Amino acid sequence: MEEIRIGVAGLGGRGIHWMRLLQSVPGYRIVALCDPITATHERALAALKDSGGVATYAAYEDFLADSNVEAVALTVRSPRQGALAAQALEAGKHVNQEVPAAHFIDDCWRIVVAAERTGKVYQLAEQTRYLGVMQAWHDMVAEGQLGRVTFVEGQYFHYYVSQFFWEKATGTFYGPTELAEHPEAEPTWSALMPSIHYLPHELSPLLYVLDDRVVSVTGMSTQGPSSAHPEIPQPDMQVSLMKTEKDAILRLAASFAQPQPPRDYHWYQIMGTRGSVEWRRSARDRPKMWLASAQMHDMAEVDWQFQRTDAPAEARGSGHGDADYYVHAAFRDAVMGTKPLEFDVYRAMDTAAPAILAAESIAQNSKLLSVPDFRPSAARPAGSMPAES
Ligand SMILES: NC(=O)c1ccc[n+]([C@@H]2O[C@H](COP(=O)([O-])OP(=O)(O)OC[C@H]3O[C@@H](n4cnc5c(N)ncnc54)[C@H](O)[C@@H]3O)[C@@H](O)[C@H]2O)c1
Incomplete structure (x- = not known):
């Protein structure tokens, strides 16, 4: 595989920034764009060096149904962003997702189980x-x-x-x-x-x-x-x-x-x-x-x-102290099978679940809450949902 055919969902400020990086970091070809706000499509197409043949979608389901899209760059801002990541994995796409991974614990589990069942690459694009x-x-x-x-x-x-x-x-x-x-x-x-x-x-x-x-x-x-x-x-x-x-x-x-x-x-x-x-x-x-x-x-x-x-020359100026480059290089290498992710799906959920539960604790008058370990175990074999949920 020389190029990953990637679709970008969420065409706000961050989506446009990612589009620039996906055109400068070797190994990617943007083939589709998606945002329910159709007014964003024109600006996004204009950010492409070559917009020929790039499909645009308002509905995420239609975007996921595009068989030309192998991988999803998920740059939405939504309470449902965890569910959207899981949905893309379930549709057989690799997923590179903007932070945070999810806003609900159930969505964390859905991402983990979908990644385990499909074997597709899931990366949380946390760069710091x-x-x-x-x-x-x-x-x-x-x-x-x-x-x-x-x-x-x-x-x-x-x-x-x-x-x-x-x-x-x-x-x-x-x-x-x-x-x-x-x-x-x-x-x-x-x-x-x-x-x-x-x-x-x-x-x-x-x-x-x-x-x-x-x-x-x-x-x-x-x-x-x-x-x-x-x-x-x-x-x-x-x-x-x-x-x-x-x-x-x-x-x-x-x-x-x-x-x-x-x-x-x-x-x-x-x-x-x-x-x-x-x-x-x-x-x-x-x-x-x-x-x-x-x-x-x-x-x-x-x-x-x-x-x-x-930092390699191609990282310079990528954003956030050059760190933005690394998440796209790491995702590319994992999808192409040249280097497994250090920041795997379990470590990604380790960054989301404590934050979600901190808010839950606040809602419960500062009650101390336990954070689940998302790694497979005897109680939860890979690919199965935890017994209690
Ligand atoms: N890593 C970083 O440093 C960093 C910096 C800024 C933002 N972010 C993250 O990046 C994401 C995007 O941020 P932003 O500032 O570009 O937000 P934004 O609000 O400017 O744009 C988000 C876009 O997502 C679209 N969207 C919402 N639901 C969608 C769906 N179901 N399908 C397709 N598109 C959908 C919205 O219509 C909007 O155009 C957020 O998750 C944010 O937390 C990360």
């Missing part, structure tokens, strides 16, 4: 696990430089309200201050979803660094609607505490409705019994490290960056 800084921290933890990891923090604070309302017919976005002029605008899924669902860019890199999975979760939230923008149903701040299989405690937070100082959207730190590392707090700040064994009287600044020092 490929960042240079995460590679460095992964290697430090694996070498034991931080000792036993006990406490880990991650946050995604992104003031994102400009895309919290839209005119559904055209996909035109509005922010809360534009609502008076556009009374027809409705809240988007970004404004309605529990913000704590959006932890893939925390759980994916941090669980990669720790080589671990979350086993239990509790959550807490401020009241909705937002205090910063009362028009927005989403609360301003949601926080989760999680325990991992290796006995580390994670404190993760997500916020999209309240203003933030200009800085990276993500912040991370890892503390162990023999050292700690942390990402920069602001644009003027620097990442830091402390090692108990190194006669250090303070944390030292380290020039870790998102960009990797070993």
Whole structure:
């Protein structure tokens, strides 16, 4: 197989970005496009170097029925995005899916079981696990430089309200201050979803660094609607505490409705019994490290960056510190059978389920909830749904 015939479903900002990458990373040919908002089709076709023979669909079912589509690039934003991924696997397509993997635990299971039954490649296209800084921290933890990891923090604070309302017919976005002029605008899924669902860019890199999975979760939230923008149903701040299989405690937070100082959207730190590392707090700040064994009287600044020092030329400028390239290279190699996915379907669900259950915990007055392990076992042979669901 020289080229993967891929169809892109979801033609918003991210879909168009993926189309650019799928035309620059070798090994792909875009053969179909899909979005229920037909106004998006023209812009998407215009983003193709050669749109000849590229089919366009408004209905996802018709898109999946196109036998020319071998693989689906799923860049939708929807409460149903997990079900849509599973549906594509069930239709016999390989799936490369934008984050988060799902918004319901049942959809996580449906993806896992469909991937097991069909043998098709499923990848969650979470890219921050490929960042240079995460590679460095992964290697430090694996070498034991931080000792036993006990406490880990991650946050995604992104003031994102400009895309919290839209005119559904055209996909035109509005922010809360534009609502008076556009009374027809409705809240988007970004404004309605529990913000704590959006932890893939925390759980994916941090669980990669720790080589671990979350086993239990509790959550807490401020009241909705937002205090910063009362028009927005989403609360301003949601926080989760999680325990991992290796006995580390994670404190993760997500916020999209309240203003933030200009800085990276993500912040991370890892503390162990023999050292700690942390990402920069602001644009003027620097990442830091402390090692108990190194006669250090303070944390030292380290020039870790998102960009990797070993990035190939074709990764440069792909987005998110060059990391966007890696998910398309990894998916291509897995579909072509040259390299299996490191970030497999089980690790992908390890990033989705704790976040979904954090929101469930919030709904149940911070009740501590157990996170299922999606890997096959004696109780759940591969290809079968778990007994209790
Ligand atoms: N990895 C990252 O860094 C990153 C960054 C931004 C967004 N995202 C993710 O990418 C996805 C898309 O984000 P976006 O900003 O482009 O969203 P968007 O709202 O701009 O566009 C999403 C598009 O999906 C379409 N859609 C919805 N249901 C569909 C269906 N059943 N079939 C086909 N199309 C459907 C919508 O009509 C819309 O045009 C989201 O899941 C988001 O979480 C990831």
